[in-house]
Amino acid sequence: MSFPTKPILNDLFHRKAAVSLDFLIVGGSIGGLACAYNLKQAGHNVRVLERSSGPGNAIGGLRVPPNMTKLLLHWGLGDRLVKAGIRCPRIEMLDSENGNFLSELVFHEVVMKELQAENYGVTYADIYGIIHDITVASGVQIEYNCEVVDVDVEEREVRLASGEILKADLIVGADGATSTVRERMVGLQENHKAGPFTGYTYTIPVSRMKEDPELQVFLEEKGVWKVFMGNNTCALTFMAGPDQYAIQLIMSEPSASHSWSKPIDLAPVVANFDDYDERVKRLLRLGTQAVETRHVIQEHLEDWFSDDGHVVLLGDAAHNLNPGTSHGSALAMEDAAVLGSLFSRLRTRDPDEILQLLAAYQEIREGRCVEVTRTEYETVAFSVLPKDNPMRVERDAGFAASRQMKVLDWENLDDPFLQRIWEQFKCSFGYEAYDAADDWWVDWGIMRERMKASSMAVSDGSGSSPKDMTFSFSQSLDPTLDPLSTSP
Numbered sequence: 001m002s003f004p005t006k007p008i009l010n011d012l013f014h015r016k017a018a019v020s021l022d023f024l025i026v027g028g029s030i031g032g033l034a035c036a037y038n039l040k041q042a043g044h045n046v047r048v049l050e051r052s053s054g055p056g057n058a059i060g061g062l063r064v065p066p067n068m069t070k071l072l073l074h075w076g077l078g079d080r081l082v083k084a085g086i087r088c089p090r091i092e093m094l095d096s097e098n099g100n101f102l103s104e105l106v107f108h109e110v111v112m113k114e115l116q117a118e119n120y121g122v123t124y125a126d127i128y129g130i131i132h133d134i135t136v137a138s139g140v141q142i143e144y145n146c147e148v149v150d151v152d153v154e155e156r157e158v159r160l161a162s163g164e165i166l167k168a169d170l171i172v173g174a175d176g177a178t179s180t181v182r183e184r185m186v187g188l189q190e191n192h193k194a195g196p197f198t199g200y201t202y203t204i205p206v207s208r209m210k211e212d213p214e215l216q217v218f219l220e221e222k223g224v225w226k227v228f229m230g231n232n233t234c235a236l237t238f239m240a241g242p243d244q245y246a247i248q249l250i251m252s253e254p255s256a257s258h259s260w261s262k263p264i265d266l267a268p269v270v271a272n273f274d275d276y277d278e279r280v281k282r283l284l285r286l287g288t289q290a291v292e293t294r295h296v297i298q299e300h301l302e303d304w305f306s307d308d309g310h311v312v313l314l315g316d317a318a319h320n321l322n323p324g325t326s327h328g329s330a331l332a333m334e335d336a337a338v339l340g341s342l343f344s345r346l347r348t349r350d351p352d353e354i355l356q357l358l359a360a361y362q363e364i365r366e367g368r369c370v371e372v373t374r375t376e377y378e379t380v381a382f383s384v385l386p387k388d389n390p391m392r393v394e395r396d397a398g399f400a401a402s403r404q405m406k407v408l409d410w411e412n413l414d415d416p417f418l419q420r421i422w423e424q425f426k427c428s429f430g431y432e433a434y435d436a437a438d439d440w441w442v443d444w445g446i447m448r449e450r451m452k453a454s455s456m457a458v459s460d461g462s463g464s465s466p467k468d469m470t471f472s473f474s475q476s477l478d479p480t481l482d483p484l485s486t487s488p
């Protein structure tokens with residue numbers, strides 16, 4: 001497949017909805033902007049309400065997996081990503097205490113060719129800027145300093161902190177892990193439990209690293225993502241652009257707060273990494289501030305949209321991942337792509353048709369999000385195994401065996417841990433959001449349209465109504481897939 005080389009500002013889907021709905025999107029981070037762009041391309045009127053004044057002091061780095069890269073390629077943003085980011089050829093797993101090599105995951109050329117997209121390290125600010133620019137250029141209105149304080153689901157209204165009330169056909173909650181829209185939709189104050197991991201994210205100028213000869217090891221092979229596996233902690237490090245190096249620290253901090261925009265003092269955090277290799281400690285200490293993100297475990301959500309089809313959730317508001325994952329933004333963008341694709345097929349303002357598209361959105365997305373949430377949790381849990389945990393011994397024995405074999409053939413690897421990582425990568429990385437939406441349409445959407453047409457023609461009172469075709473989401477889920485079922 002060849003991808004467009006210029007930003008697609010119109011006609012991404014080569015079709016538009018027959019009617020234009022008014023969407024209000026609450027939250028203008030990566031999920032909200034990606035959703036706005038896709039819905040605009042689908043032919044709808046979109047307005048984004050964001051409480052901050054912009055990305056402002058965002059100070060972290062993002063790992064962009066191929067499934068997210070591919071969406072940017074579809075939107076014609078490949079050049080901007082390549083310019084802003086650094087391609088990752090492999091991930092190294094290292095012993096935190098001495099920096100010794102444990103194992104690696106090589107992104108072989110042949111596999112990446114198959115996936116048609118690469119991994120990139122990039123800063124949050126850069127990726128935000130890229131998505132923001134195409135969203136604005138395609139005609140979406142983004143309002144900053146605009147906090148939504150209440151949502152009246154039945155009336156399809158949001159109330160802003162200024163007191164102003166705005167109305168829409170559909171309200172999208174893209175307001176993050178502790179979403180207000182989600183709470184109003186569920187109708188209860190949510191009790192967000194804290195998970196075992198807290199993340200600390202920041203970047204360091206590469207120029208500062210160049211001043212220290214001991215730190216050249218981090219810059220030698222450009223783009224390699226390093227995972228220092230410690231004792232109840234881990235440190236992920238990667239280049240996030242030509243002049244920025246990103247750090248993500250994972251540890252347990254029961255009193256942590258959750259904010260992507262409130263920098264905190266880094267010194268007390270880095271003190272927890274004192275048993276790390278000297279070079280890693282020197283690297284970590286180059287930073288002075290980080291954002292602290294608590295692992296927020298949301299309550300189980302039966303439906304991602306309200307019964308009346310007035311509100312729908314997306315990104316972290318629907319399915320929040322643990323800190324240290326590379327899939328948070330990717331899943332939010334996939335949600336946006338699927339929702340946009342489905343709503344580009346909207347024919348009428350009939351509430352039943354809208355409900356069916358929302359049901360299809362959840363049907364397509366929920367199973368994948370549950371699975372990625374589980375595997376991302378496991379990957380971090382395996383990276384922070386305490387020294388006395390037998391699973392750590394098993395993990396390191398597997399790494400040693402794979403080193404001896406000098407295996408680069410991931411498909412035929414014997415070690416179950418590495419094999420599992422590879423399986424997860426293949427599944428996660430190979431996902432095609434637009435194909436998933438198109439497949440649903442071919443399997444179910446067309447059939448639904450035919451049934452609707454024939455029931456209108458026959459009109460004998462015994463045909464199934466469109467609402468009968470709303471699917472049972474829970475059937476696609478294995479209820480035992482509790483992200484916390486594996487203790488670290």
Ligand SMILES: Cc1cc2nc3c(=O)[nH]c(=O)nc-3n(C[C@H](O)[C@H](O)[C@H](O)COP(=O)(O)OP(=O)(O)OC[C@H]3O[C@@H](n4cnc5c(N)ncnc54)[C@H](O)[C@@H]3O)c2cc1C
Binds near residue numbers: 146175201317
């Ligand atoms: C400023 C910022 C920096 C980030 N930096 C990183 C990073 O360096 N590395 C990383 O891996 N991830 C980072 N993230 C998180 C990452 O963007 C998400 O995990 C992922 O992209 C899913 O995005 P989301 O849009 O669903 O949620 P979020 O990114 O959490 O965005 C939610 C948005 O909703 C807005 N919002 C919340 N409540 C309201 C309200 N009541 N009214 C109006 N607006 C509201 C928030 O200000 C925010 O912009 C960052 C997020 C933000 C907001």
